[in-house]
Amino acid sequence: MTEWEFTGDAKSWLDQAIQQDPPLPFKEAKVEQRGSGSNRRRDLSLLGKDGRVLITGEVKLPYRKDGSSPYLHLVVADARSKARKAGARFFFTWNVNECVLWETDAADAALHKQDYKRWQVTPKFSVLREEHMLLPTTADQIRYWIPAFLRDLARCLNATEPFERRTPDQRFIDALESALELPIQFTFEELLSRFNKKGPFRADLERWMRDDQGWVLSADPNDIRENLLRAAKVACYSLVNRLVFYEALLKRYKEMRKCEV
Numbered sequence: 001m002t003e004w005e006f007t008g009d010a011k012s013w014l015d016q017a018i019q020q021d022p023p024l025p026f027k028e029a030k031v032e033q034r035g036s037g038s039n040r041r042r043d044l045s046l047l048g049k050d051g052r053v054l055i056t057g058e059v060k061l062p063y064r065k066d067g068s069s070p071y072l073h074l075v076v077a078d079a080r081s082k083a084r085k086a087g088a089r090f091f092f093t094w095n096v097n098e099c100v101l102w103e104t105d106a107a108d109a110a111l112h113k114q115d116y117k118r119w120q121v122t123p124k125f126s127v128l129r130e131e132h133m134l135l136p137t138t139a140d141q142i143r144y145w146i147p148a149f150l151r152d153l154a155r156c157l158n159a160t161e162p163f164e165r166r167t168p169d170q171r172f173i174d175a176l177e178s179a180l181e182l183p184i185q186f187t188f189e190e191l192l193s194r195f196n197k198k199g200p201f202r203a204d205l206e207r208w209m210r211d212d213q214g215w216v217l218s219a220d221p222n223d224i225r226e227n228l229l230r231a232a233k234v235a236c237y238s239l240v241n242r243l244v245f246y247e248a249l250l251k252r253y254k255e256m257r258k259c260e261v
Contacts, residue, residue, distance in 0.1 A: 188232035
């Protein structure tokens with residue numbers, strides 16, 4: 001599954017949903033359209049009934065470097081630039097799992113100062129690898145989401161559904177949680193692999209979950225997976241907290257030794 005193939009599928013699903021809901025302000029979806037005087041292509045464009053571009057979008061695959069999160073600054077900046085050239089009022093960044101809608105001409109384009117609207121398209125951790133894109137359930141989840149997505153877009157265009165105001169810490173948390181989805185899942189899979197082998201690692205991990213965290217241990221496979229997922233989240237958030245604290249100190253104390261990984 002390539003980005004181009006998925007975008008083509010998404011166009012078909014969008015067109016189908018538009019045809020089934022005539023009151024929507026959209027005529028059709030277009031893929032790979034160029035901006036005026038530019039060789040850069042927009043992944044998706046939603047056209048109004050008069051043929052004008054109303055909303056543009058950039059699509060990334062979640063297992064690619066530029067698709068790990070729809071909040072990545074370079075992806076958002078590129079999508080905004082294309083939306084401006086197209087004269088679109090809104091644009092979205094979509095990494096299959098999560099979609100975020102932005103205002104093209106926001107008062108302040110800086111990510112940490114901008115409001116947005118977000119959708120969790122698929123259940124968390126459901127699309128992490130290329131083979132997950134080929135599962136019928138993935139297509140079903142996206143096709144189920146698209147009609148509601150289009151209705152939400154229509155309300156935004158009509159100014160009947162303003163963006164929810166978010167504080168700086170809320171914006172930070174949204175971006176952080178999105179960026180951690182892949183690391184958490186990969187950590188979980190590694191923990192599960194080592195846990196199933198039995199031995200010192202399993203004994204130490206169970207001791208930590210029981211004595212340090214106060215979690216209830218069980219032989220039920222579902223309970224084991226739930227505890228291991230919780231352990232993966234604790235590990236990733238703990239590490240990120242340390243890194244964020246380190247970065248804050250580095251801004252204040254310039255002489256600190258830089259961390260190298």
